[in-house]
Amino acid sequence: MTSAQLYQRTIGDLLRQWRERRRMSQLDLAIQAEVSTRHLSFVETGRAKPSREMILHLADELEVPLRERNHLLLAAGYAPVYTEMSLDAPEMGPVRKAVAQLLKAHEPYPAAVIDRRWNLVDANASTALFTVLAAPELLEPPINVLRLSLHPDGMAPHVANLGEWRAHLLSRLRRQINLTADADLVALHDELRGYPCDQPEPEVELPGPGDIAVPLRVRADGHSGGHELTFLSTVSTFGTPLDITVAELSIESFFPADDATAEYLTDRSRKF
Structure with missing residues (x-):
């Protein structure tokens, strides 16, 4: 998947993809992340826009790598938070x-x-x-x-x-x-x-x-x-x-x- 294709995906689509990759149901993730199943469902379907903090919280519970956490933030319209510096820096x-x-x-x-x-x-x-x-x-x-x-x-x-x-x-x-x-x-x-x-x-x-x-x-x-x-x-x-x-x-x-x-x-x- 190219970067352009990635950023065309909604934040809800991407979060659902990571949840399914981890073989978790919405209920499983909601309980683990201590959020309501209803709110999580709304986020995945696009009926609710998650805050930056919520995205990072869910990404942490889903063990999403840092690189992909930046992709999630970009898909939701937020700036990336994790740097990628050269080892020579x-x-x-x-x-x-x-x-x-x-x-x-x-x-x-x-x-x-x-x-x-x-x-x-x-x-x-x-x-x-x-x-x-x-x-x-x-x-x-x-x-x-x-x-x-x-x-x-x-x-x-x-x-x-x-x-x-x-x-x-x-x-x-x-x-x-x-x-x-x-x-x-x-x-x-x-x-x-x-x-x-x-x-x-x-x-x-x-x-x-x-x-x-x-x-x-x-x-x-x-x-x-x-x-x-x-x-x-x-x-x-x-x-x-x-x-x-x-x-x-x-x-x-x-x-x-x-x-x-x-x-x-x-x-x-x-x-x-």
Whole structure:
């Protein structure tokens, strides 16, 4: 949907769309937001114009991303309230500092910062363990980490559990699409689904023997006889973002899942 098409939609239409996306009835939302069902119905049908505060209140209850909250305000005739500053802006100095500290502190383990469309924003030196496996064209900015991970010229041939890891990443992407309704993410999902995979992809993530989370198993030296490293990953976000750029940043940190991986990464860091 283009911006012009978006702003042709009424605020009632957009709120109803988000409510239905969250699989909530008018009664559910009214109770959760502590507003009358009658008033909510009038807002959705255009019989009542919501205040700016009401729009933001309903958007908060519906967990609408900040970018889309601005779209709701514009559709109702109000000015946007959430800024979208470049990471290079002076005001973003504390954010840059916090990100740099997190990346550095995570060495010698890989960690990367990505934006809402999975493009690489920053990374620590240890992520070279992954990027060195990819064809140069996949490393031209903007680097999309999902494309890098699943492309046949990227990490995919070196991921020992590609079917399992691919299913996990695509599942995460689908959840993000459900949350944001981002058309660009839908296109990315369709692209990634078209990549070849010679392993079965589980429809449901079930733990293997001894697994507590979906692991990433990478052949570090790029061939079957190399070191097989096993990682668990965590995702961090800023807890109270009021800027769109900050809200859409996430930091993915990889931790060694066994002693052999930890020892390999420690030894590798001493050589560089």
